[in-house]
Amino acid sequence: MKKYRDLVVHEGNQSLVDALEMSVLSLIAGRPIHVHVEGLRGTGKTTVVRAMKSILPSIERIAGCSYNCEPTNPHCPIHRNMESGDLSLLGTESVSIPFLEISHAAKLGTVVGSIDLAKVVDPNQPEVALLPGVIPRAYRGIIFVDEINRLADTSPELTDVLLDVMGTKPGRLQVEETGLPTFTLPVMCCVWAASNPDEEPGALEDIRRQLSDRFDFVVNMGRPQNHDTVKEILSGYTAEEESPRLQHGGFVPQKADVLRKISLPDDLSSLLAELYVGFGIESLRAVEAISLGARARAAMNSRTRVLLDDIRGVLAITLRHRVDGATLINISKFLDEYESRRGRHRDQDRTPDDSGDNVDEGQTCQQNSRGLARGGDTSMKPESLWDRLMKGMGLIRPDVSRRHHSLQERGFATGTGVSRGQTGHGRRYAAGGGTSIADPRDVDVSAPPGKAKSLFQLAGGDILFTEEDLRIR
Ligand SMILES: [Zn+2]
Numbered sequence: 001m002k003k004y005r006d007l008v009v010h011e012g013n014q015s016l017v018d019a020l021e022m023s024v025l026s027l028i029a030g031r032p033i034h035v036h037v038e039g040l041r042g043t044g045k046t047t048v049v050r051a052m053k054s055i056l057p058s059i060e061r062i063a064g065c066s067y068n069c070e071p072t073n074p075h076c077p078i079h080r081n082m083e084s085g086d087l088s089l090l091g092t093e094s095v096s097i098p099f100l101e102i103s104h105a106a107k108l109g110t111v112v113g114s115i116d117l118a119k120v121v122d123p124n125q126p127e128v129a130l131l132p133g134v135i136p137r138a139y140r141g142i143i144f145v146d147e148i149n150r151l152a153d154t155s156p157e158l159t160d161v162l163l164d165v166m167g168t169k170p171g172r173l174q175v176e177e178t179g180l181p182t183f184t185l186p187v188m189c190c191v192w193a194a195s196n197p198d199e200e201p202g203a204l205e206d207i208r209r210q211l212s213d214r215f216d217f218v219v220n221m222g223r224p225q226n227h228d229t230v231k232e233i234l235s236g237y238t239a240e241e242e243s244p245r246l247q248h249g250g251f252v253p254q255k256a257d258v259l260r261k262i263s264l265p266d267d268l269s270s271l272l273a274e275l276y277v278g279f280g281i282e283s284l285r286a287v288e289a290i291s292l293g294a295r296a297r298a299a300m301n302s303r304t305r306v307l308l309d310d311i312r313g314v315l316a317i318t319l320r321h322r323v324d325g326a327t328l329i330n331i332s333k334f335l336d337e338y339e340s341r342r343g344r345h346r347d348q349d350r351t352p353d354d355s356g357d358n359v360d361e362g363q364t365c366q367q368n369s370r371g372l373a374r375g376g377d378t379s380m381k382p383e384s385l386w387d388r389l390m391k392g393m394g395l396i397r398p399d400v401s402r403r404h405h406s407l408q409e410r411g412f413a414t415g416t417g418v419s420r421g422q423t424g425h426g427r428r429y430a431a432g433g434g435t436s437i438a439d440p441r442d443v444d445v446s447a448p449p450g451k452a453k454s455l456f457q458l459a460g461g462d463i464l465f466t467e468e469d470l471r472i473r
Contacts, residue, residue, distance in 0.1 A: 002047055003054040004251070010229040012222030013048055019217045019317060020052050021251050022296035023190050027097070027142070028057065028256035029299075031292060032190040034166055034214060036148065036204065036321075038197050039221025045194045048221075049144055056097040057253045059140050063091040066132055067185075068098065068139045075139070075186050077129060098141030100134045104150040108157055111135055112175055115183070130183065135165060135173055138189045148193035152208040153201040159211055166191055166214035191215075205321050216289035217314070218321040259299035264291050264306055271311070271338060278334075279327055281319075289318040308339055 009017050016037050023033040037045050062069040067076035071092045074080050079087060102111055113133035120126060130136065134143065145151060145162070152159050165171040171187040193215070197203035205212035212218070224230050264272075272287045281287065293314030298306045312335060319328050 001053075002051045004051045005054070007048060007051050008224075008229060008232045010224040010226060012224050013044065015317065016045070016048050016219045016221055018300070019219045020049065020192070022293065022300060023192070023217070024052065024056065024142075024251065025253075025256045025259050025299055026292065026296050027140070027190045028253060029259040030188070031169060031259075032188065033216045033289075033292060033296065034191045034193075035217045035219065036193045036195070036212070036215040037219045037221050038195055038203070040198060040223075041196050043221045043223055045221045046146055049192055049194060052142075053099045055251045055253075056099060056142070058094045058096050060092050060094055061140075062087065063093045067136050068095070068141065070140070076136075077127075077183070077185070098138050099144065100138045100141065101144045101146065102134055102151070102158070104145075104147045104154060106134070106151075106155070106158065108161070109133065111158060112161060112173060115175065130175060130185070135161070135187060135189070136185055138187075140188055142190045142192055145191065145193040147195060148211075149195040149197070149199075149201060149204045149207055152204055152211055159208055162191065163211060163214065165189075166211075212321050213283050213285055215321065216285070216293065217317040219317050220320075255299045255302060258302060258304060259296055262295045262298055262304050262306060264295060268294070268306060268308065268311060271308075271335075275331060275334070279323070279331055281323060283322055286319060286322045290314055293318055308335065308342075311335065 007013075007017065016035075019033075019035050019037075023035050026033040037049070039045050059068065060071060062071050062074060062079055065074075065076060065079060067078075069076050069079045071087070074082065074087065079090075111133045113130045113136055116129040116131045119129040161173070165173060165187045169188075171189075173185045173187050175183040175185070191214075193204075195204055201207055224233065269291075272290055275281065275290075276284070276287045290311060294306050294310035297310040297313050298304070312332075315332060315335070316328065319331065323331070
């Protein structure tokens with residue numbers, strides 16, 4: 001199995017590596033990010049996912065607890081009601097963060113667990129105990145579901161379990177056995193999943209939209225495009241001192257401490273609220289994912305301050321499975337406009353005290369000038385983000401920007417799916433608006449010659465023409 005340091009990171013898998021690194025950080029910080037990667041067979045999705053095992057740090061747990069109980073905050077049925085004195089007698093141990101897999105052929109009992117009947121009927125000390133399945137054992141760890149589109153198609157009961165586990169943070173797992181009280185456990189883990197939308201039964205969001213929405217990030221895995229990259233992959237091994245991942249800093253678990261300290265600044269919170277309301281985004285999870293993703297991205301870059309660029313950087317992976325392509329493009333344009341408005345505002349109000357902002361952004365650019373540009377980090381122009389977004393979504397860039405601007409200048413509102421009472425610029429771009437609707441004023445209109453007549457008033461010769469008639473005309 002490939003190790004993280006041996007990964008050849010290229011334009012096709014960069015966003016997956018970034019997303020998984022952010023997810024690991026978020027897990028250590030206690031707010032797991034769920035990641036779904038889509039891509040064709042053979043692009044190396046699972047190789048990248050499994051390589052992340054090698055960077056998972058250790059966690060401290062109550063000795064011998066297969067639920068990975070935190071020594072100071074036990075949650076499992078065995079330890080959660082114990083006195084602290086008894087707990088400290090048990091001692092602690094260090095284990096690596098669990099990484100467990102669920103295949104699409106898995107059985108409910110092995111995934112959830114089952115009631116340990118031997119303990120229940122023990123005459124000396126009867127107790128309800130669980131023989132833990134994959135999910136309880138992955139507490140504070142990672143569950144990987146390969147081919148999740150097939151799982152969603154063939155195992156509705158396992159899909160329901162995942163919906164519960166991923167529905168809230170922390171999630172919950174309910175175990176029901178006939179004749180016994182219902183048994184519930186908290187679940188705190190990252191779910192990573194992979195699928196190939198081109199294979200039966202198709203894309204996850206078409207099979208179970210609800211499950212698709214549970215993923216904070218959806219990443220598209222592409223192919224390496226560069227000749228040298230392919231050669232490097234074929235060589236199969238990167239010498240440690242030449243490893244691009246190590247050279248560029250890669251993953252540092254200490255950044256999780258930074259993530260714990262970061263909160264979203266007020267102006268960016270308002271911006272997300274405006275996106276949610278103005279664009280009629282269906283799921284609140286979408287804006288929660290943008291918020292968490294932007295903070296994780298700031299932490300990855302060792303910043304405690306979240307920038308607008310962090311929101312841009314996670315926009316496509318948090319929204320592409322939740323809104324249609326036109327809305328995503330319009331949201332991106334809206335952010336461009338927001339930035340230029342804010343830029344103007346800042347220019348007008350600038351005082352010597354404000355210069356701190358710029359110093360910070362300058363440092364950011366330097367910090368981020370890693371050999372491989374991390375999605376949108378360097379001093380990225382709106383245009384290039386736009387191009388990347390279009391490319392990432394596999395859309396050809398239509399020549400609509402000029403027309404769109406002319407619509408705005410004339411106040412031609414194209415928002416149709418949003419109620420009139422709403423304010424803010426989101427309304428103008430709201431769902432489905434803009435990109436493909438022609439302004440009637442741009443279209444050449446020619447009226448038919450002569451006044452219109454009812455069909456019944458026309459003679460036969462006015463309706464039917466021979467080829468000869470047409471030639472004469
Ligand atoms: Zn425990």
